[in-house]
Amino acid sequence: MNFGFIGAGNMVSAIVKGMILGTQSYEGKHIFLTSKSVTSAKKLAEQCGANVCKTPKEVIANSDVVILGVKPNVLAAILPELQQAFAQKSPLVVSIAAGKTLDYLSGFFPEKTPIVRVMPNINAKIGASATGLCANEFVSEKQKQLVQEIFSTIGTVAEIDESQFSIFSVIGGASVAFAYLYMDALARAAVKAGMPKKQALQLTAETVLGSAKMILKSGEAPWPLIDQVCSPGGTTIEGVTALQAGGFEATLVKAFDAVLAKDKAIGEKK
Numbered sequence: 001m002n003f004g005f006i007g008a009g010n011m012v013s014a015i016v017k018g019m020i021l022g023t024q025s026y027e028g029k030h031i032f033l034t035s036k037s038v039t040s041a042k043k044l045a046e047q048c049g050a051n052v053c054k055t056p057k058e059v060i061a062n063s064d065v066v067i068l069g070v071k072p073n074v075l076a077a078i079l080p081e082l083q084q085a086f087a088q089k090s091p092l093v094v095s096i097a098a099g100k101t102l103d104y105l106s107g108f109f110p111e112k113t114p115i116v117r118v119m120p121n122i123n124a125k126i127g128a129s130a131t132g133l134c135a136n137e138f139v140s141e142k143q144k145q146l147v148q149e150i151f152s153t154i155g156t157v158a159e160i161d162e163s164q165f166s167i168f169s170v171i172g173g174a175s176v177a178f179a180y181l182y183m184d185a186l187a188r189a190a191v192k193a194g195m196p197k198k199q200a201l202q203l204t205a206e207t208v209l210g211s212a213k214m215i216l217k218s219g220e221a222p223w224p225l226i227d228q229v230c231s232p233g234g235t236t237i238e239g240v241t242a243l244q245a246g247g248f249e250a251t252l253v254k255a256f257d258a259v260l261a262k263d264k265a266i267g268e269k270k
């Protein structure tokens, strides 16, 4: 089975490297890549032993699964002229474009084309994406499994109802930046108090990683865990109440709502 990628930027590089180099689950000879300048596709292909194609049409002609890896606003520019190529080959179509719905995508393909919408995040680069996917009614269980296998080479994969996909793109996508910001702010505070930045960031990241594992593995909700850390009259409760007084939780909810609104607006733009 062959896999084609249209676009060879940040996210496609992470996926292709995860498939071929990270997990060695796929062979480069089964992967076909193209990009606008073709230079980035060539570079990625050289790194992974994959094939380079001069055009998206060539990718489609060679592929059983075609992954659309261009920016969301580029889809409308390139898909109309690829309709015939898709009709001739009838591949399984996978889109990673943020905000673009299955309904929007289906308008560019022949009727009954199986389409899977996938949302990975940038932690894919180290095999740690929390990826969400949803599929239209023409995708078989086997095809869905195939896509899950591809994206499990870059982390975990969860099926999300499309009605909740915008919510997922905040939790699974944008919140990556929120987490980076939290860690950076904490590490800077440690620098202010006298610790070198590198060490402060390393310790902060390890603490966040450990806390995330605790939530996932213990099955406990955050508040009972917070209570365990806050001794009566102790130091941690001072910090927790200072965060609350500063609007930490309310600000996060505002940030969530802002991303959600923008995601929906992008989805509505044709």
Ligand SMILES: NC(=O)c1ccc[n+]([C@@H]2O[C@H](COP(=O)([O-])OP(=O)(O)OC[C@H]3O[C@@H](n4cnc5c(N)ncnc54)[C@H](OP(=O)(O)O)[C@@H]3O)[C@@H](O)[C@H]2O)c1
Pocket: 006, 007, 008, 009, 010, 011, 012, 034, 035, 036, 037, 038, 039, 040, 041, 056, 069, 070, 071, 072, 074, 078, 096, 097, 098, 119, 120, 121, 122, 173
């Ligand atoms: N980056 C993320 O964290 C992330 C997370 C989730 C989803 N996504 C989605 O992933 C997709 C790609 O994002 P990205 O960050 O990887 O973008 P990117 O790094 O800018 O890559 C975009 C790629 O599209 C290629 N391209 C542009 N126009 C083209 C055309 N007409 N024909 C063929 N290829 C074309 C570019 O070619 P050149 O290299 O030649 O310029 C480039 O390789 C987007 O839809 C985005 O929503 C990204």
